[in-house]
Amino acid sequence: MNPILVTGALGQLGSELLAQLGGRALGITRAELDLANLDSIGPTLRRLHPAMVINCAAYTAVDQAEADRETCFRINQHAVEAMANACNQLKVPLVQVSSDYVFDAYRGCQPRTETDAVEPLGIYAQSKLQGEIAAAHADRHLIVRTCGLYGGGARFRNFVETMLRLSDIHSELKVVNDQCCTPSYCRDVAAGIVHLIDGNAEGLVHLTNSGSTTWHEFAETIFAIAGRNVSVLPITTEEFGAAAPRPSYSVLDCQRFQDLTATPLPSWKDALARYLAERPAT
Ligand SMILES: NC(=O)C1=CN([C@@H]2O[C@H](COP(=O)(O)OP(=O)(O)OC[C@H]3O[C@@H](n4cnc5c(N)ncnc54)[C@H](OP(=O)(O)O)[C@@H]3O)[C@@H](O)[C@H]2O)C=CC1
Numbered sequence: 384m385n386p387i388l389v390t391g392a393l394g395q396l397g398s399e400l401l402a403q404l405g406g407r408a409l410g411i412t413r414a415e416l417d418l419a420n421l422d423s424i425g426p427t428l429r430r431l432h433p434a435m436v437i438n439c440a441a442y443t444a445v446d447q448a449e450a451d452r453e454t455c456f457r458i459n460q461h462a463v464e465a466m467a468n469a470c471n472q473l474k475v476p477l478v479q480v481s482s483d484y485v486f487d488a489y490r491g492c493q494p495r496t497e498t499d500a501v502e503p504l505g506i507y508a509q510s511k512l513q514g515e516i517a518a519a520h521a522d523r524h525l526i527v528r529t530c531g532l533y534g535g536g537a538r539f540r541n542f543v544e545t546m547l548r549l550s551d552i553h554s555e556l557k558v559v560n561d562q563c564c565t566p567s568y569c570r571d572v573a574a575g576i577v578h579l580i581d582g583n584a585e586g587l588v589h590l591t592n593s594g595s596t597t598w599h600e601f602a603e604t605i606f607a608i609a610g611r612n613v614s615v616l617p618i619t620t621e622e623f624g625a626a627a628p629r630p631s632y633s634v635l636d637c638q639r640f641q642d643l644t645a646t647p648l649p650s651w652k653d654a655l656a657r658y659l660a661e662r663p664a665t
């Protein structure tokens with residue numbers, strides 16, 4: 384049986400998926416296939432001839448992307464186009480991981496479904512939407528939108544690890560209270576993706592932990608569970624002043640995932656508590 388090829392093998396989600404897929408999968412790193420080198424993608428995939436490609440590689444530096452549009456689109460759109468072409472030649476499915484950031488500054492509070500209109504605000508977000516469109520050119524494709532990933536310990540850059548690191552040196556932090564979403568544990572999201580591919584799911588699927596929160600409440604919950612005495616001051620997105628715009632409400636409706644797998648993901652609080660209990664220190 385040919386292996387499932389997982390790109391972004393050293394990333395947060397890719398490394399977790401590889402751990403869960405075990406001997407069924409083969410990971411590929413940037414050193415083995417630099418996606419910026421678009422001409423190398425087809426030949427590499429044809430040589431490896433996987434049974435499926437799961438693309439967990441991406442340009443994920445949301446603020447940096449605002450000043451580095453070309454690289455961001457090369458990795459998040461054009462490399463996916465090359466993967467979709469190669470998958471069609473090999474007649475194998477492509478699984479593309481996408482983001483809640485394809486949604487806009489919608490002011491309501493109704494979780495976003497797969498059929499809701501998208502309007503990505505920043506460069507990273509726009510590139511991820513183009514990546515979805517590129518992946519949809521694969522004859523067999525699964526596009527999984529998720530949100531606010533964390534996992535894997537201090538070696539990864541994510542909101543939970545940033546908060547823990549900052550709390551080592553500050554007793555007071557300022558965190559935005561006007562962006563609502565569902566930060567999600569890579570371990571749960573990877574398990575969800577395995578469930579979906581094992582059920583031959585196709586099309587677009589939203590997949591996050593359940594419930595919703597703001598980054599401010601999420602930060603307070605991190606410190607409460609971790610037993611750290613940190614004061615978290617609520618601020619606005621405007622006050623924080625990040626380079627990239629972000630959606631004010633990007634909670635994903637995961638009903639389709641539940642219908643496909645009959646297994647909803649645990650709540651964001653349960654997931655966070657498990658992560659903080661089991662995270663490697665390094
Ligand atoms: N992080 C998040 O909060 C969210 C992420 N997503 C999406 O989920 C997916 C996985 O994200 P996550 O695991 O968090 O991301 P990470 O940033 O942890 O991992 C991304 C991986 O992509 C690899 N990569 C970047 N550029 C290249 C390149 N030129 N050639 C080959 N590989 C490259 C990186 O390689 P290297 O290790 O060498 O840097 C890294 O292993 C992505 O599609 C992302 O857009 C969706 C929603 C939320």
Ligand SMILES: Cc1cn([C@H]2C[C@H](O)[C@@H](COP(=O)(O)OP(=O)(O)O[C@H]3O[C@@H](C)C(=O)[C@@H](O)[C@H]3O)O2)c(=O)[nH]c1=O
Binds near residue numbers: 481557562
């Ligand atoms: C570190 C920090 C961040 N923030 C804000 C900035 C931002 O609006 C929000 C989240 O911060 P981050 O920079 O960790 O999040 P960001 O990199 O925007 O996270 C995203 O990653 C990409 C790849 C995705 O696809 C998204 O789903 C998403 O969750 O918190 C504060 O308010 N205070 C702080 O001290």
